[in-house]
Amino acid sequence: RTKVGVLISGTGTNLQALIDQARRPSSSAEIVVVVSNRPGVQGLKRAALAGIPTRVVDHKLFGSRAEFDSTINAVLEEFGVELVCLAGFMRILTGTFVRKWNGKLLNIHPSLLPSFKGVNAQKQALQAGVRVAGCTVHFVAEEVDAGAIIVQEAVPVLVGDTEDSLSDRIKEAEHRAFPSALELVASGTVCLGKDGHIEWK
Numbered sequence: 729r730t731k732v733g734v735l736i737s738g739t740g741t742n743l744q745a746l747i748d749q750a751r752r753p754s755s756s757a758e759i760v761v762v763v764s765n766r767p768g769v770q771g772l773k774r775a776a777l778a779g780i781p782t783r784v785v786d787h788k789l790f791g792s793r794a795e796f797d798s799t800i801n802a803v804l805e806e807f808g809v810e811l812v813c814l815a816g817f818m819r820i821l822t823g824t825f826v827r828k829w830n831g832k833l834l835n836i837h838p839s840l841l842p843s844f845k846g847v848n849a850q851k852q853a854l855q856a857g858v859r860v861a862g863c864t865v866h867f868v869a870e871e872v873d874a875g876a877i878i879v880q881e882a883v884p885v886l887v888g889d890t891e892d893s894l895s896d897r898i899k900e901a902e903h904r905a906f907p908s909a910l911e912l913v914a915s916g917t918v919c920l921g922k923d924g925h926i927e928w929k
């Protein structure tokens with residue numbers, strides 16, 4: 729099975745969906761370590777409850793992005809990680825890190841990319857007045873929230889939606905999209921081609 733490291737910054741509901749997926753006997757993935765840049769977050773408790781080793785790499789304790797990223801990289805290597813999932817990880821990774829993990833680094837974003845990149849994607853969707861929102865799992869490229877798309881799921885925007893109600897609906901979709909994208913990549917069904925586009929085997 730493919731050894732997976734998950735990077736988080738918070739609640740970890742997506743992490744939980746990945747844990748539940750990787751527990752299935754049919755899964756091609758095994759989560760070997762969870763790394764958080766914030767101490768004490770709920771995602772760390774979820775990992776511990778599932779018996780997965782955890783590490784905190786607090787970005788506030790580092791003088792530069794490069795040092796922070798190389799510490800994360802060292803943890804991933806220590807655990808023999810082959811595939812990395814960013815599950816609500818709210819730090820932007822350096823080009824060096826992204827190039828090192830090219831084709832092995834997945835991110836989930838709460839919009840139908842390429843719409844609404846960056847922070848507050850749900851708020852951006854509400855402000856734009858779109859009637860369809862959703863989530864995207866993609867390979868990470870150096871440009872933020874770009875990179876080849878693996879899975880997307882759409883959800884409706886309903887009359888009276890708030891940022892919270894829309895975020896909750898998107899999260900339900902995320903909890904299906906991320907596990908299925910993980911399986912596609914961990915099983916080798918999908919990979920990142922040399923031209924930066926997705927290849928299906």
Ligand code: GAR
Pocket residue numbers: 737738739740741742743771815816817818836837838846847899902
């Ligand atoms: C998710 O909605 C994810 O799409 C978003 O953070 C949330 C994490 O929730 N990620 C980003 O905005 C990345 N820029 P979780 O901790 O419950 O999985």
